[in-house]
Amino acid sequence: MDLRKALFAKVAALHEIDSKHFPIVSIDDYFVGNDDEESIAPNQWGDGRPPVQEIYARLKEIEARPDVHGVFVGIHQDWPDSDRFEQWVPAENIHIYSSAPQEVADQWIEGLLSDGIGPGWPYGKHAAAPEPLAGYHVYTIYWD
Template sequence: MDSRTKLLRAVFHQGFRTPDWRHKQPPPVVTVDEFFAGNDDNESIAVNLSDHPGVGFFHERLKSLQGRPDVKSVLVNIYDLDPIISGGWPYAENVHVLTSASEEQIQAWAADLLSDGAAEGWPYGQPEAAQLPEGHFKWWWFSWD
């Protein structure tokens, strides 16, 4: 099974539904490895950047974040599946990091990722697939609006 098919199965297993306020269900999340394996679609993440650095830029930086001792998890939300109709990759609107790092450090990560900044929590609610924070760990999210 190819990487794209595995990704789509992970998404559909969570019951994909485009986020809206009628259903009040958060979009599904997948791991960094699931999202980026085989992904060469620059429009799959941070599509609003005028000078997009390429999907590999985000993969490299998010993998690096994932390896830090103050980070427990890095997840990518799947916001839109329309691109798959034409053979593209699902669209990710946000990246979520479960960390005990300081807000100053998290905002530095956001800048490194060319994000508009980081915010604590989940913009559409925490999905069931995301682990609950423990101790000093909190969920933060990055977006590219």
């Protein structure tokens, strides 16, 4: 099974668990094999947003920090269309589980051409999303 179809199947299974909240997947599940530049922040592509694989590399650096225990991709609500059009599943945002203060998290988005990073789940927490460790909270990087 190709990686795009495997991701789609995973997102579909997560949707079955909780159809009221956007599914989340690991950054590896989302970015490995992804060369679709319009799969994340498409409105900023060509306007200064780094390439998809550069975003992935930056997120891997964040994930490796001692004050981070998880980085996940929030899936966009239009994900079902990706199978029909044979595109990569679209992303809505990035969730980071961290104990870092906001002023540290603010530095993580430099150069990503995002609209910001803030605390919490903007569309609610998916039922299958892991719980943050004690002392950790969720930050969300968002575009548009």
